[in-house]
Amino acid sequence: xxxxxxxxxxxxxxxxxxxxxxxxxLGYTETDNVFTYSENGEPTDLPDGSDTVVEAHDPQxxxxxxxAVIEDMESLSDADKAALIGLIVG
Numbered sequence: 001x002x003x004x005x006x007x008x009x010x011x012x013x014x015x016x017x018x019x020x021x022x023x024x025x026l027g028y029t030e031t032d033n034v035f036t037y038s039e040n041g042e043p044t045d046l047p048d049g050s051d052t053v054v055e056a057h058d059p060q061x062x063x064x065x066x067x068a069v070i071e072d073m074e075s076l077s078d079a080d081k082a083a084l085i086g087l088i089v090g
Contacts, residue, residue, distance in 0.1 A: 005032060007059035014057060020050045064088055 008026045011034065015022050024037040026046075034054050035043040046054065070076070070084045 005059070006034060006054075006057055007062055008034075009062075010060055011054065011057050015046075015050055015053050018049065018053045020047050020053060022047070 005028055006026075008028065012022050012026050022036055024039075024041075026034060026036055027043060028034045034046060034050075036046055038044040066088055067085055070081050070088075073081065076084070
């Protein structure tokens with residue numbers, strides 16, 4: 001995993017692809033301890049078979065969908081696109 005933590009959407013997709021059932025979403029602590037939730041909403045351990053998937057997880061950056069829209073705008077110059085994207089990403 002990365003220093004910024006897991007990409008939880010991506011990791012859940014990887015777990016499901018590996019046959020691990022996740023029904024209540026994922027969460028993680030600052031120490032990259034990934035967990036799921038019990039029926040009453042309490043953090044609980046991931047199901048059996050998830051350790052190797054979590055260890056192999058290579059989180060991809062989460063891209064703001066507004067950036068793709070800006071990049072597809074043919075009427076804007078590259079400088080204008082960069083300026084708009086700069087407003088989003090800071």
